[in-house]
Amino acid sequence: MLTRRQFLQRGALGAGVLATPSSLLRAAAAAAAPPFAEVPRFTVRLPIPAKATAVALNTYHLTQRQTQQTLHPKLGRTTVWGYDDGTLGPLYPSPTIEVQKGTPVTVSYTNRLPAAHLLGIDTSLTGGDARVRALTHLHGDFVSGLSDGNPYATPSPEYLQGQTQTSYYPNAQPATTLWFHDHAHGLTRLNVYAGLAGFYLIRDSDDTGAEPNPIGIPGGEYEIPIVIQDRSFDENGQLLYLPPFGFGDLAVVNGAAFPFLNVEPRKYRFRFLNGANHRFFHLELANGPPFHQIGSDGGMLDAPVARDRLLMGPADRADVIVDFAGFAGKKLVLRNVDLPAGVVSAPAVNLPEIMLFRVLGAGTTVNSPGPATIPTSLPGSLPNFGQPQRERYLTLEFAAGRFLIDGLRFHDPVNIQVPEGDVEDWLLINLTGGTHPIHVHLVEFQIVSRRPFDVAAYRAALNAARANNEPNPDPAPYYTGGPLPLQTNDIGFKDNAFANPGVVTRIRARYDLPPEVTGTQKYVLHCHLLEHEDNDMMRPFEVLR
Numbered sequence: 001m002l003t004r005r006q007f008l009q010r011g012a013l014g015a016g017v018l019a020t021p022s023s024l025l026r027a028a029a030a031a032a033a034p035p036f037a038e039v040p041r042f043t044v045r046l047p048i049p050a051k052a053t054a055v056a057l058n059t060y061h062l063t064q065r066q067t068q069q070t071l072h073p074k075l076g077r078t079t080v081w082g083y084d085d086g087t088l089g090p091l092y093p094s095p096t097i098e099v100q101k102g103t104p105v106t107v108s109y110t111n112r113l114p115a116a117h118l119l120g121i122d123t124s125l126t127g128g129d130a131r132v133r134a135l136t137h138l139h140g141d142f143v144s145g146l147s148d149g150n151p152y153a154t155p156s157p158e159y160l161q162g163q164t165q166t167s168y169y170p171n172a173q174p175a176t177t178l179w180f181h182d183h184a185h186g187l188t189r190l191n192v193y194a195g196l197a198g199f200y201l202i203r204d205s206d207d208t209g210a211e212p213n214p215i216g217i218p219g220g221e222y223e224i225p226i227v228i229q230d231r232s233f234d235e236n237g238q239l240l241y242l243p244p245f246g247f248g249d250l251a252v253v254n255g256a257a258f259p260f261l262n263v264e265p266r267k268y269r270f271r272f273l274n275g276a277n278h279r280f281f282h283l284e285l286a287n288g289p290p291f292h293q294i295g296s297d298g299g300m301l302d303a304p305v306a307r308d309r310l311l312m313g314p315a316d317r318a319d320v321i322v323d324f325a326g327f328a329g330k331k332l333v334l335r336n337v338d339l340p341a342g343v344v345s346a347p348a349v350n351l352p353e354i355m356l357f358r359v360l361g362a363g364t365t366v367n368s369p370g371p372a373t374i375p376t377s378l379p380g381s382l383p384n385f386g387q388p389q390r391e392r393y394l395t396l397e398f399a400a401g402r403f404l405i406d407g408l409r410f411h412d413p414v415n416i417q418v419p420e421g422d423v424e425d426w427l428l429i430n431l432t433g434g435t436h437p438i439h440v441h442l443v444e445f446q447i448v449s450r451r452p453f454d455v456a457a458y459r460a461a462l463n464a465a466r467a468n469n470e471p472n473p474d475p476a477p478y479y480t481g482g483p484l485p486l487q488t489n490d491i492g493f494k495d496n497a498f499a500n501p502g503v504v505t506r507i508r509a510r511y512d513l514p515p516e517v518t519g520t521q522k523y524v525l526h527c528h529l530l531e532h533e534d535n536d537m538m539r540p541f542e543v544l545r
Contacts, residue, residue, distance in 0.1 A: 052098075282340065
């Protein structure tokens, strides 16, 4: 396990360090602070986020507030930020908004955060703006640019103290697990780390959330959303953000450090979300049952897929069934194991344990036996967009202290305009040394292929093209091998794709727009390593109507 000082030293050697003089002082203090890595494991019960309460029919009002919560008894009362729906209960993570497919809702978000940021603001990333701003994005939603909660479509300076953002969500897409989180430009990593995130579940006539249901999956109290994050804390039990990458040394699950969950020896449905800033998770139930994956970012699959491990980058979702029958009396640790070959992350404090499942004994009364079997088919589908109208070659780069897409910063002029309804292949050409989980707003896409390529040769061709004001060259002449095997998290409709180093990742999507909008709509694509996103690895694109 890396010490905090070793972590900071290694991070400072990596490309894209975000530290400014003020944040370096904060980091130095963090290195000297007594760590809380030895808090007792598995002594806190896993909290289940409450369901948000509507203020009127299909209308929600959430207020962003500062509060204090007990994330672990040893930490005491920790100051966090969260979304308040007006009912009693924890604000971090937010109460879950649950809606029906085809029924639009309106959600308002009012900024009642303090004037001074809980974690401090690096003004080199905000254009000198030291004000606390908020901007909520519903991640994975099919929505207009004005309701998307992205900084390209939102007038600067976004939402200041006392101001309200109002978004209209049509909920026209398949039943799935979405999540909402802050997206303020230059502050995303800090606002999310402080706690501004929550689940948003779309239901339909098959995925009712009840048990029994038409598709034979667990429901009711046996369906549990689980957001996994990592956090660090100072000697007073307060949140400690460690630049450059925001890694933590404690696993925080649904707002509790290293929790446990008592489960009956039967089937459960877990909606896993990687809500971390920068950390990838490769999850397994040590000596336990497999995960039967039934859904991905964009909804259900056409059939369950059994997996021993789940690979999840920041913002990835995995909808799974776990059958604890046959494990009565066992204690099963949800572990975080080494990343598979090809996936490369910055050096991080080791975090091998996440939470514990305590399977109740064989004599336990099971409240409901649940589904007898894992279903063999599901009402979802796999992507099939047909052939694309065009290809675009997007480079992922690091230059002059910034992470860039196409060599451009966020505020540079838009260079991607897509006609409405067109199918396009975007080739993510990774010229850096690490994996970038790339999120594209508006669409759910297919991960088509990955091909290794000659980075040095392509970079030389790219430099020559730019010297002549030519577009990014086609990477095909620089491929060094055939298609690589797809990764375990590539299946189904995705809104987040791993772009691994030395690899060209091809994604395919149809750029439809919600029928209620008029005119060109503005969106963004970006790396969902939030420290990269805040450091300019985000670009605008427009869909033309």
